Amino acid sequence: MGDEGMSAIEVQNLxxxxxxxxxxxxxxxxxxxxxxxxxxxxxxxxxxxTIKMLTGQLRPTSGQARVMGCDVVEERQRLxxxxxxxxxxxxxxxxxxxxxxxLFAARLYGxxxxxxxxxxxRVGLADRARxxxxxxxxxxxxxxxxxxxxLHQPKVLFLDEPTRGLDPHVARDIRAFVAELAGQGVTxxxxxxTMEEADQLSNRIALLDxxxxxxxxxxxxxxxxxxxxxxxxxxxxxxxxxxFRQWGEE
Amino acid sequence: MKGRLAEKLRIIWVIAxxxxxxxxxxxxxxxxxxxxxxxxxFYKAMPLLVDASEPPTIFVYDEDNSSLVxxxxxxxxxxxxxxxxxxxxxxxLAIKDDRDLGFVVPADFDRRAAAGETVKLEGYVTYWLNxxxxxxxxxxxxxxxASVTGYxxxxxxxxxxxxxxxxxxxxxFMLSILLAxxxxxxxxxxxxxxxxxxxQAKTLDALLVSPAGVGQVVAGKALAGFFYCLLAxxxxxxxxxxxxxxxxxxxLAVLCGALFPIGLGLLFxxxxxxxxxxxxxxxxxxxxxxxxxxxxxxxxxxPADLIAVLRWVPTAALGKVFRVAxxxxxPPAEFLPEVAVLLGSGALMLAIVAWFVRRSxx
Numbered sequence: 001m002g003d004e005g006m007s008a009i010e011v012q013n014l015x016x017x018x019x020x021x022x023x024x025x026x027x028x029x030x031x032x033x034x035x036x037x038x039x040x041x042x043x044x045x046x047x048x049x050t051i052k053m054l055t056g057q058l059r060p061t062s063g064q065a066r067v068m069g070c071d072v073v074e075e076r077q078r079l080x081x082x083x084x085x086x087x088x089x090x091x092x093x094x095x096x097x098x099x100x101x102x103l104f105a106a107r108l109y110g111x112x113x114x115x116x117x118x119x120x121x122r123v124g125l126a127d128r129a130r131x132x133x134x135x136x137x138x139x140x141x142x143x144x145x146x147x148x149x150x151l152h153q154p155k156v157l158f159l160d161e162p163t164r165g166l167d168p169h170v171a172r173d174i175r176a177f178v179a180e181l182a183g184q185g186v187t188x189x190x191x192x193x194t195m196e197e198a199d200q201l202s203n204r205i206a207l208l209d210x211x212x213x214x215x216x217x218x219x220x221x222x223x224x225x226x227x228x229x230x231x232x233x234x235x236x237x238x239x240x241x242x243x244f245r246q247w248g249e250e
Numbered sequence: 251m252k253g254r255l256a257e258k259l260r261i262i263w264v265i266a267x268x269x270x271x272x273x274x275x276x277x278x279x280x281x282x283x284x285x286x287x288x289x290x291x292f293y294k295a296m297p298l299l300v301d302a303s304e305p306p307t308i309f310v311y312d313e314d315n316s317s318l319v320x321x322x323x324x325x326x327x328x329x330x331x332x333x334x335x336x337x338x339x340x341x342x343l344a345i346k347d348d349r350d351l352g353f354v355v356p357a358d359f360d361r362r363a364a365a366g367e368t369v370k371l372e373g374y375v376t377y378w379l380n381x382x383x384x385x386x387x388x389x390x391x392x393x394x395x396a397s398v399t400g401y402x403x404x405x406x407x408x409x410x411x412x413x414x415x416x417x418x419x420x421x422x423f424m425l426s427i428l429l430a431x432x433x434x435x436x437x438x439x440x441x442x443x444x445x446x447x448x449x450q451a452k453t454l455d456a457l458l459v460s461p462a463g464v465g466q467v468v469a470g471k472a473l474a475g476f477f478y479c480l481l482a483x484x485x486x487x488x489x490x491x492x493x494x495x496x497x498x499x500x501x502l503a504v505l506c507g508a509l510f511p512i513g514l515g516l517l518f519x520x521x522x523x524x525x526x527x528x529x530x531x532x533x534x535x536x537x538x539x540x541x542x543x544x545x546x547x548x549x550x551x552x553p554a555d556l557i558a559v560l561r562w563v564p565t566a567a568l569g570k571v572f573r574v575a576x577x578x579x580x581p582p583a584e585f586l587p588e589v590a591v592l593l594g595s596g597a598l599m600l601a602i603v604a605w606f607v608r609r610s611x612x
Contacts, residue, residue, distance in 0.1 A: 055459050077463065085459045091452035095275060107264040108460040110257075148456070 006069055008033045008156050008187035009054065014063035016049050023049040025211035026063065031189060031204075033155070036182045038202030038219075039191040040232075046211040047191035048088060051160050054189065055085050068155050081109065084149030088160040088191075090141040094134035098125050098144050101133060102151060109152040119147040123177070139170035146177065156187045163197060175201055195232040207236060214239045261462050265470025269444050270477050278443040279478060286432045286482045290489050293428060305329050308391060309352030309374070311339040316359040321399040328394060340374055344412040347421045351375055351387045352412070353405050363401050373407030377578075378421055378492040381408070413495075413578040421493045422576035423547055425486070426569035430543045431536075432482040433504065434565060437511025438518065438539075439532050441475035445519025446528060464607045471519065472512050472600075479508040499575035499585060506589055507568030509596020511539070516603045520610070539565045546570070567591040 009031035016024040024046040031037040041047050052058035054065055056076035065072045070079035092101050102116040120126045123143040133141060142162065149157060159178065163171035178201060182188050192198050198205050199219045207215040207222075215222055215235065223230045226238055236242075273279035307329040312319045322330050333339040336354060343352040352374040356362075362369045375384040388405040395403050414422065448454035448467075457467050483504040487494060494500045514535060522528050542560035545552050546569070552560075560566055567588035574585045 057455065057458055077461070080459060080461050083459065085456070087452065087455055089452050091456050093272075093451070093453055095272065104264070104268050105456075105460065108261060108457075108462055110260075110461075 006033075007031060007066075008035070008068060009037070009189060010064075010066045011054070012064045014050070014053060014065050015061045016046075016053060016058065017061045018049075022211050024053070024060075027206075027208070027211075027213045028063075029206055029213065029216055031156075031187060033187050034182060034185045035203045036178065036188040036190060036201050038198035038205040039189065039208060040193065040195065040198045040205050040236075041191075041208030042193055045208040047193075047208055048160055050208075051085070051158050051189070051191060055083055055158055056080065081152060082154055083156045083158060084152070084154035085158045086142075086145045086149045086160060086162050088164065090138065090145060092133050092141060092144055092148075095132065097130045097132055098136070098140075098147075099129040101144060102148060105148050105151050111152050115151060119150055122150070123147040139166055139173075142166060142170070142174060146174070150181075154186070156189065157181060159188060159190045161192055162190070163192070163194065171197075195236070199232050205232075207239060209240045257461075258463075258466055261466045262469045262473060265457070265462060265467060266473035266477070269471060269474035273440075273444075273474065273478060276443075276447075279440050282436050282440050282478065283482060283485075285435060286485055289428060289431065290485060293424065294489065306391065306394065307331060307346070307348065307350045309333065309339050309343040309346075309350060310355060311336045311352070312355045314355075314357035314359075316355045318355055318359055318363070318395070318399060318401055318403075321401070322395070325398040327398045328391075340412045341415065343374055344376060344414045346376070347424065349379060349383065349387050351391050351405070351407065353391075353407075368402040368404050371403050371405045372410065373405040374410045374412050375407045376421075377411045377413050377495070380492060384408075414576070416574065416577045416579055416581075416584060421490070422573045425490050425493055425576070426547075426572045427540070427543055429483060429486050429504070429572055430507070430565040430568050431540055432486050433479050433508050433568070434511045434536055434539050436479045436482045437475060437508060437515045438535055439515070439528070440478050441471055441512060441515030442519035442522060442528050442532070443525070444471045444474060445516070446522060446525060449523060464610055465604070468516055468520070468603060468607055472516055475512050475515055476508055479512065480504065483508070493576050495578060496575045496580045499580055500572060502589065503568055503571035503575060503585075503592075506592035506596065507564065507571070509592060510564040510599055513596055513599025513603055517599065517606065520603060520606045539563065542566045543569045561588075562591055564592055564595045567595075 007030040012028050013026045014024060015022065015026050027050065039047050039050065049058065053060050054067055054072055056072050056079055059073055067079055068082040070082065072079060098120065099116060102120065103113065106113060106116050117126065120129050123146055125140060125143055125147065128140065133144060136144065162178070163174055166174065175197060178188055178190065190201060202219060204216065204218050205222060206213045219232060222235050223232060226235045305328050308322070308331065310319055310330060310332045312332055319330065319332055322328055331342065333342060339352050343350060353371040355371060359369055373388050375387060379387065384407050388407050392403055392405055395401055448457065454467070458464060487500060518528055518531060542563035543565040546557050546561050546566045549557065561570065570588045571585045574580050
């Protein structure tokens with residue numbers, strides 16, 4: 001099957017239970033190739049669980065999901081080269097240099113070494129490539145994580161809270177970089193609990209609350225449906241009955 | 251199919267290579283290897299310390315109640331062990347693990363000594379002493395005899411080598427424990443550390459979204475652990491190379507004997523999340539593994555029924571195969587059951603690990 005006309009991500013009634021608690025509850029959506037799809041919700045809403053299922057790390061309790069046509073349960077090995085993942089935590093080998101981190105990933109993916117230098121250059125780490133990453137700032141580590149996720153030129157990039165805990169200017173750089181990637185045809189699945197980020201970057205946004213999608217549309221449509229001048233925050237308060245501050249505290 | 255297998259093996263190797271190279275900078279791996287070096291130094295230094303304070307032991311078969319043996323006995327300068335037959339003297343010498351010497355005092359010793367002759371004594375040494383060491387030991391005993399009794403003797407041990415009977419005593423006893431300890435320590439401690447480090451840094455998640463599957467990650471860690479187990483075993487064997495007679499069997503013992511500790515280490519790595527759990531269980535499991543390996547060698551002191559059970563513990567089986575490798579004869583019946591135990595227990599442990607691993611995404 002070719003990629004033409006195929007959704008990058010197709011999710012149907014995806015559900016995941018943990019010890020009797022439902023973390024993700026029958027969610028369904030599709031993401032088109034080249035789209036930035038914002039997955040917005042408070043902590044504990046099920047964003048990371050969804051990413052783990054879509055990237056083959058976690059088996060769904062029920063439902064189906066396909067990424068680039070690959071079933072995330074049955075075709076995990078075929079799926080892996082097509083996706084890149086930036087985790088919500090900075091999981092790099094701190095004893096290794098930036099370059100060695102990427103070289104290891106390159107060997108796993110069977111990617112040419114030259115590509116390592118390319119991505120290091122692209123994320124602006126070429127000058128610091130041989131330094132141990134334990135000396136890196138959070139922003140540098142985050143750029144390295146993005147470089148690792150892009151090393152094998154994936155068609156779909158999963159970004160789990162990519163700007164969390166970063167300085168505003170670093171966060172802005174990363175957002176710009178994500179927009180640039182989408183412009184080059186990479187599909188981006190972005191989870192965030194920052195409404196401005198979702199609003200600014202996403203072509204469409206799914207609002208997740210307690211494991212369920214409570215709204216899914218373009219940022220403009222979501223806001224328009226809740227009255228003139230409504231912000232995404234107003235939309236969320238209206239749909240969930242809680243304000244953003246309460247969300248952040250959960 | 252062939253290409254997929256090659257790809258899987260390639261990924262296993264990439265993961266193993268990272269851990270093998272990274273292990274050099276890893277304090278846990280280094281700690282394990284340094285512990286083995288320390289054990290070896292201690293093991294080698296012990297006899298030297300003891301020898302310095304104790305009189306040398308001499309094994310003697312006296313053909314006709316010579317005055318030499320009586321003089322040596324009276325002197326107290328040596329620990330004399332006289333035996334009624336040559337064969338018994340050789341047998342007892344063979345199961346000693348020190349640099350001792352045995353000799354035969356000929357029936358005409360007193361007559362020849364009285365004639366002022368330097369009497370040539372037929373000497374015996376254990377097989378693990380090289381010619382130079384044997385000459386040194388013989389020379390030392392000659393000097394002791396001369397100074398204590400006034401008799402001039404020349405002990406010729408060339409070609410007179412004694413071997414411990416199959417599975418009995420000698421240097422291979424303690425060495426088999428050391429070998430089991432080195433392999434078990436590296437397997438049970440290092441491999442789970444490699445896994446737990448990946449878990450704690452959450453780099454395991456990154457590995458699992460890469461082309462590496464859980465099985466390949468586990469296999470890669472096992473391969474790295476296997477490398478370090480072999481390195482530890484090599485350190486033990488190289489330092490004690492003179493003890494090993496059948497190298498192929500010693501290597502087989504190490505290769506098969508590493509499977510179970512590696513499987514157990516992997517299981518700990520899969521099950522445990524923090525180092526504290528590993529420290530406790532690693533320590534306990536080392537006791538459970540090593541005590542049987544020691545007890546099975548204490549025939550007569552430990553009930554035979556208990557020994558019959560304990561000999562199936564993998565480390566005890568490893569010790570037995572290694573001791574056969576250090577014997578003159580190595581009949582298959584003496585080591586094949588133990589090799590089967592090592593392979594079977596290793597395969598069982600790896601199957602348990604595979605079962606846990608397959609459930610890891612649930």
